[in-house]
Amino acid sequence: MKTPFFLVGALLCLPALAQLPAAADPAAAVPAVQYRSVFDTTARGVETQSLDWKKANADVGQFRRGHADVLKWEQAQPPAPRPDAQKR
Structure with missing residues (x-):
């Protein structure tokens, strides 16, 4: 019973396979590759200021x-206002 369905499915694929260009044919037309940077959708302007790396070091x-001293210093600093809280 499975053989007729398999045979019909295989026959339905033949027209699609007939339209494919031969992979080994060097003259086959190939669509142009479109360049799109992976960073196009990346958020920009996250940092509002830049620091001199030598001074930061x-x-x-x-x-x-x-690290223990850095954590102690950070806890002693007042909390910075959140940017989204200022908009409300």
Whole structure:
């Protein structure tokens, strides 16, 4: 019973296969490749300011115990206002 359905399905695919160009034919027409950067949809302007990396490196170098001192310093700083809270 499965054989007639398989045969009919295979016969329905033949017209589509007949329209394909031969893969080994170097003269076959190929559509042009469209370039689209993966960064087109990336949000821009996330950082509002830029810092001098040498100064930033020197600022972090003042913390002798490393990450533990940085966390302690961050907790001592007042919380920065959220940008979306200012719009309301």
